[in-house]
Amino acid sequence: MCEVLGVSRSGFYQWETREPSHRSFCDAGLTMLIKDIHEASRRTYGAPRVHAALAKKGVRCGRKRVARLMALEGLQGVHRRRKTRTTMKDAAAAPAP
Helix, strand or coil, rough: CCHCCCCHHHHHHHHHCCCCCCHHHHHHHHHHHHHHHHHHCCCCCCCCHHHHHHHHHHHCCHHHHHHHHHHCCCCCCCCCCCCCCCCCCCCCCCCCC
């Protein structure tokens, strides 16, 4: 497997036993906060609103980071429906030939 991936055996075993990075550790904690906010909004908030809620709580992070973590967890906001224009038949109009 190491030959196919182009890595050394020692590098593979070092990677396997290495502790998670500080960034991935922080991402895990931030993901928990994002899930809580998303659930509290009845799963309607998207990344911009979740980011605003985090900022209100005093958590500093980027909106794109929030969007990335939400996408990894499969969390999505709800889109507003657009008003549809319906055509109404004019009763006084003559039918087309």
